[in-house]
Every structure is written in C-alpha cells, then in structure tokens.
Amino acid sequence: VLRNGCPVCVPPNDCKIAGDPVCGELMCAPGLSCLPGCKDDPSCCFGNQCVPKECPSLKAWDCLLVGCEAGSFCKVGGPAVDCKCYTDSGTYVCATGSANFNTCVAF
Numbered sequence: 001v002l003r004n005g006c007p008v009c010v011p012p013n014d015c016k017i018a019g020d021p022v023c024g025e026l027m028c029a030p031g032l033s034c035l036p037g038c039k040d041d042p043s044c045c046f047g048n049q050c051v052p053k054e055c056p057s058l059k060a061w062d063c064l065l066v067g068c069e070a071g072s073f074c075k076v077g078g079p080a081v082d083c084k085c086y087t088d089s090g091t092y093v094c095a096t097g098s099a100n101f102n103t104c105v106a107f
Helices: none
Strands: 027-029 049-051 072-075 083-086 091-094 103-106
Touching: none
Parallel strands: none
Antiparallel strands: 027 049, 072 103, 083 091
16 A cells, blocks of 8 residues: 555455445454545445454554554564454453564654
8 A cells, every 4th residue: 555655565354344345243443544534434444353342452462453543563573473452351362472563663
C-alpha cells in the first residue's frame, strides 16, 4: 500500500468489512496498520482478523499478523506466533519466546 508516496508492507487481511461472512460466528476486528484518517475500521485497515466477540482488540497480537499503528514499525524477531483469546478475561495471550516475539516499536 502507498503511504506518503512510498510503498509500505502491510499484513494480509482475513476479513475486509465488519460483519464479513468469512468470519462466520466471529467478528472482523481491524488490524493495527490503517490508512491515514482511519482507525478501527476493517475497510481501511490491514491485518484484520476474525475473532470472538469477547476479544475484539488485536493490540496484543504479533505485529507480523496485524501490523502496527502509525508512528511505529514491526520489530521482527522470528516467525509469526499464534494468539489465543481467553474469553473469561477478554484478552489475548500470544505464544512468545524470550527473544523472538515480533512487536511494534515507535520510530
């Protein structure tokens, strides 16, 4: 995708719009890499994921899967890792190795 006239790599989407039928019983949560002026809208964000309604935020996810917010980049330490929703607390926990978790870092 172009940002400020330069190509920027963004993660692929599992879904593209709120209520996307590809998610079935799940909801389409917006990824963290969004076009300027867009926030929390799957139609203009990248790295969107189908998630349980109890865990709508992707902020704790591996940035190779959901991207990073404006002003930060994905510091890659290894391959993407899976994240699991704990519906009782509404939070995600991602399988992190001590030095190989991919995380967003401010510029």
